[in-house]
Amino acid sequence: MASKMLKFVDVPQRMPEKRDAEDRRDDFNEIYARFQPKDAAVQAARCSQCGVPFCQIHCPLQNNIPDWLMLTAEGRLEEAYEVSSATNNMPEICGRICPQDRLCEGNCVIEKGFEAVTIGSVEKYITDTAWEKGWVKPPKPKRELAQSVGIIGAGPAGMAAAEQLRKKGYQIHIYDRYDRGGGLMIYGIPGFKLEKDVVERRTKLLQDGGITYHLNCDIGSDVTLAALRERHDALLIATGVYKARDIKVPGVGLGNVVPALDYLIASNRKGLGDAVPAFEDGSLNAEGKNVIVIGGGDTAMDCVRTAVRQGAKSVKCLYRRDRANMPGSQREVYNAEEEGVEFVWLSAPEAFTGGDKVEGVRAIRMHLGVPDATGRQMPQPIEGSSQTLEADLVIKALGFDPEDLPALFGEKGLEVTRWGTVKVDHKTMMSKLDGVFAAGDIVRGASLVVWAVRDGRDVAESIHRFIQAKADGKPADTKAGDKSLAMAS
Template sequence: MGKPTGFKEINRSTPTERNPLERLHDWQEFAPQLPVVELRNQGARCMDCGVPFCHTGGMMANMAAGCPVNNLIPEWNDLIYRDQWEDALDRLHKTNNFPEFTGRVCPAPCEGSCVLGINEPAVTIKNIERSIIDRGYEEGWVKPRIPKSRTEKSVAIIGSGPAGLAAADQLNQAGHYCTVYERSDRIGGLLMYGIPNMKLEKPIVERRIKLLEEEGITFVTSTEIGKDVSAVELREKFDAIIVATGSTVPNDFFANAPGRQLKGIHHAMEFLHANTKSLLDSNLSDGHYISAKDKDIIVIGGGDTGNDCIGTSLRHGCKSLVNFEVVPQSPDKRAPNNPWPQWPRIFRTDYGHKEAAAKFDYSQNGNKTLQNDPREYAIQTVEFLDDGNGNLRGVKTVQLDWSRPSQNGAPFSPIEGTEKEWPADLVFLALGFKGPEQKIAEQLKIETDNRSNYQAEYGQYTTNLEGVFAAGDCRRGQSLIVWAINEGREAARECDRFLMGSTQLP
């Protein structure tokens, strides 16, 4: 694909991010696009590898390997190299309803499974994907696709995150009338309120929503199914239902920790959601958010959510910031038990870590194995400290030995003599999610699994109720946006089959 010898002649190149200290003064995206000439060169690095693992889309070692929506990556890399951008956009939309989202916030498991990535830096698949769709909008190639006919069948989609939107898009193109219900005041679910603006600017989300509206999808906001409208009533009104509410009940591994009740301890999404809403409503002038300004901040938990808490706190102007991770630091290169094409479990530095390192000096922290980074590894919070008035003043931690399991069954043991107190006015818990809220399941009597997720087989998406389907994080558990799109598309296919007896949806 592309230039036959491109992978030998051209080095991997990614956009130069804006200066970390500069971008802390705004909420705009921090990574520009590469010039068209350089994008063509990057497309030329795609090899004629025979079996392109980049778009296989499976699970290995409980993580994605390859693209879950099976993007035709080698095809559009070749088209970019040949300067056939509109054809590349057509190929991209065949498998991915929302490449402007995945091209920005997907961790790119496709690159982790790139054949070139076995011994060279992988092809810059994610950046090329984003550039294709962005140019498509700029050139006017992305236009409303109005269904030529309607089936008179109606489908309710509960939840307007990536799974719900993908399902609605597919079913609308099949000719069904789709109504998407969202309990928040804006459509988009985690795309709107779960991901900060600097990673995904909200006009990009609103642009796609407007397009879907023009294509015939109905959106109903500020309406919580199970509360404002009964789920039973919804089932009586529509021919089918797809539940795509996400996994929104946060984990709280500190529920019984001393001081957990203190003021100043918040779940990550409580912090991120309120910040984005206030930013969109009033540019933060209404004060309806948790401000980190001039405060000592501790983020407990890593991953994308923890990193987003870091970036948001820094933009508020926090006084100090540190990030605790209970696990040991990942290796710089793949470990022997993490072979290609598995997702590489290696040490990464994300945008928030870079920004924190640019603003604060972490090199003097006694427990740190990194030279200048906000993260502390193999550390456990054992107590939240009271200022005497019911407010948080700090946390107490202990270092962990992961080579020595404890007698209580934990895979680690605390190291004696490593207790330490850290100042903290605010603590944000970025500990993942345990499952969906249960109102809808209780009202409709939908069966759930032992993790409280809606019970529906992958590939079938059918619950124990006829005509009621489940897709995305509420079915599979907390996962990636690209998996949510995959499940939304496939659930739409099965819903269409239920409604019509057969389906032509992919």
């Protein structure tokens, strides 16, 4: 180890080559190249192999990051992939879209003074190499089981759970209302962050492993939840959250004031070669328009950078707090600024102005007051500071809430919290309906792909315990308790 690692003192941090901003404004290709083998090994060798790996602790999946960095530094790529994929069902996706600056890299012990190890880029390099070399295999159980599990939602939580359960031998059926698997990874995240063939090869891998997809399937209309409960030994609800949060100001109903997800789905569908009438007629197309995006999260960053690539005349991001307090990745903000996006910090919309269509956003300046219950400073308006910003297209990127699943699924017995998320026993991840589990954003609220993968893996274990306990004629909770005690000992 000593000969290969601990190079952070002598070797500076270097990211993979990044395309020039002017060049990348013209397409939706990923902006970072892949590490060359030598560069990946050198950057991995910067790891300090610290006794308490804060990178691993702050990863929702507790990935064994120091181990696969060391293996990469030593040129043992196949072993590095085995270690990486042991805890993560889609490392090539997390390596691209995780906010590493807030998670693993942001907590790297050498970050202060020497700059963090480029963990995400090495993770991407390892798994992309594994795909090329044929090391990534479909899930193959040692033996087939008769029991089946139905999974509602083909996003990261559903896909991770499906793979884990398929490895155990269960017959897995994934139901999704869209025509492609992947959830928001395929339709919500732009190609410059996650090219679509990366998602499609992962969904195909599961299909090759014997997992059955039922696409264009609306639960509640095409098939009821009750029917799925009869059909399968257990059900998992992993729908994610798709209902856009709105803003209550005058003019919100004007034309060309649109939700972020509608805008992103239209753009991604266009990129996939689909016919998108709302894009063609200009209502969900930023070309030649003055665009204002309202919000400060990662979705807002996706929207502003998409608008740039569509040929917008100008792109502004309106956020009511300052740069230091925005929830989105600072790396994404920097990339957006490079591409020509203007950030209007400490500003909030008071009204949308115009006739039939929006023509401007009247915004008021804000200042940060005392912290609220969460510890964040509350934005307060500054009286008399309003200004009107020209806008032909306004995109509302204010976050997402759950849809009304009991009504949507036609199942009044499905209990939800006051936020609309599915109410579960957090020990078993089972809802009030026997054998119906829930995981991912539909339980925790809008969050990161990496958390969805973690939840999918956890719920797969709970579903396995439930089905095996039922087969053995034992209460599922007792089985879970026995396992947890065994693990603790």
